[in-house]
Structure formats: C-alpha cells, structure tokens
Amino acid sequence: MLNLVWPIFIIISIIYACLFGTLPKVNDSIFDTIESTMSLLFTLAGTMCFWSGIMNVLEKTDFFLKMRKKISKVIKIIFRDIENDSKESEFISLNILSNLLGLGNAATPMGIKAMDAMDEKNKNKNYMTKDMMMFILINTASIQIIPTTVIAIRASLGSKNPSGMIFHIWIVSIVVFISVILLGKTFFKKEDN
Numbered sequence: 068m069l070n071l072v073w074p075i076f077i078i079i080s081i082i083y084a085c086l087f088g089t090l091p092k093v094n095d096s097i098f099d100t101i102e103s104t105m106s107l108l109f110t111l112a113g114t115m116c117f118w119s120g121i122m123n124v125l126e127k128t129d130f131f132l133k134m135r136k137k138i139s140k141v142i143k144i145i146f147r148d149i150e151n152d153s154k155e156s157e158f159i160s161l162n163i164l165s166n167l168l169g170l171g172n173a174a175t176p177m178g179i180k181a182m183d184a185m186d187e188k189n190k191n192k193n194y195m196t197k198d199m200m201m202f203i204l205i206n207t208a209s210i211q212i213i214p215t216t217v218i219a220i221r222a223s224l225g226s227k228n229p230s231g232m233i234f235h236i237w238i239v240s241i242v243v244f245i246s247v248i249l250l251g252k253t254f255f256k257k258e259d260n
Contacts, residue, residue, distance in 0.1 A: 103224075107223045111223075114219040122161070122164070122168070126161065134160070134164060138163055138164070139156055139160065142156055142159055142160065145248060147198065148188075154184040155188075155198075158178075161174075162178045162206065163209070165177060166210065167210060167212050167213075168212065185198055186199070197255050200255075204250075205247060205248065208240070208246070209240065209244065210237075210240045211236055211237075211240050212237070214233065217232070217236065
C-alpha cells in the first residue's frame with residue numbers, strides 16, 4: 068500500500084511545484100533533506116556502534132550474569148514456560164537490557180534469537196506461543212532508562228537540551244510496559260477459559 072501512496076504524494080508535489088513555480092524550492096529542500104539525513108544517519112550509527120560494543124563487553128562480564136539473575140526473576144513471572152537457565156531466558160535478558168539502555172536496534176538481534184529459541188520448543192509452528200506473543204508485547208512497550216536513539220536524534224537536530232525528556236520517557240514507558248503485561252495476561256487467561 069505504501070509503495071503506491073508515497074509515489075502518488077511525490078508526483079502530486081512535483082506537479083504542484085511546476086504549476087505554482089516553486090520547483091527551485093523543491094530542489095533545494097531535496098538537497099537539504101539529504102544533508103540532514105546523512106548527519107542523522109552518522110549520529111545514530113555512532114551511537115549504535117558505541118552501545119552495541121558496550122553490550123558485547125557487558126555480555127562477557129560478571130555484571131551481565133548478576134543482572135541476568137535479577138531479570139530472570141521478572142522473566143519467570145512474565146513468561147510461564149521459560150526456564151531460568153535456558154537459551155530463551157539468556158536472549159530475553161540481553162534484549163531487555165538492551166532496551167533498558169535505549170538500544171532498540173542493538174536489542175533486535177537478541178530479540179530475533181529469543182524468538183528463534185522459543186520457536187524451537189513450539190509444537191505448533193503455524194501459531195505463536197503465548198510466551199512469544201508476550202515477548203512481542205514487551206518489546207513494543209520496552210522500558211528505557213537511557214533513550215539513546217531519541218537523545219541522538221534530538222542532538223542532531225540542534226536541541227539545546229537533548230536529554231530533557233528522559234523523566235517523561237521513564238513515566239510513559241513504565242506505565243505502558245505494566246499495562247501491556249496486565250492486558251496480555253488478562254487476555255491469555257480469558258483465552259484459557
């Protein structure tokens with residue numbers, strides 16, 4: 068659908084610019100957009116590389132093991148069928164830690180590995196398990212202590228206080244995270260009955 072919508076918008080914009088004599092402005096905006104996009108891309112790439120490297124280092128330290136043990140208690144409450152020392156638990160822990168640090172893109176590979184590990188134990192490959200659905204829900208509404216991507220975007224766009232919204236993000240992400248878990252658990256209980 069979007070493959071059709073965007074070309075239509077572009078064609079309408081160019082026709083409008085030709086009819087009303089604003090084609091030079093369209094041309095200038097294209098190059099300005101390319102420049103700002105490249106600047107944002109480099110900012111985000113640098114941020115992602117830094118935090119992905121931090122996650123790789125943390126993964127090999129005692130800190131990760133301690134954090135994983137703490138997170139595994141929460142994982143056991145949220146996910147019914149996942150054992151504490153399983154591959155699924157490890158990948159889910161890494162994914163949650165990445166999301167806590169605001170590394171959505173660094174969390175994605177761990178999320179894919181967690182889904183693959185859960186799918187290995189899935190008896191009916193045509194449907195997701197409840198744990199897989201819950202994992203998707205908590206990834207959609209992850210808690211972020213350090214929203215690095217948002218800070219990087221705000222910094223690249225010239226914000227005077229790029230980290231000024233952290234407190235608001237904490238409140239919203241905690242409320243949404245708890246709401247998603249409660250709604251998911253409620254829905255799964257109704258489905259079991």
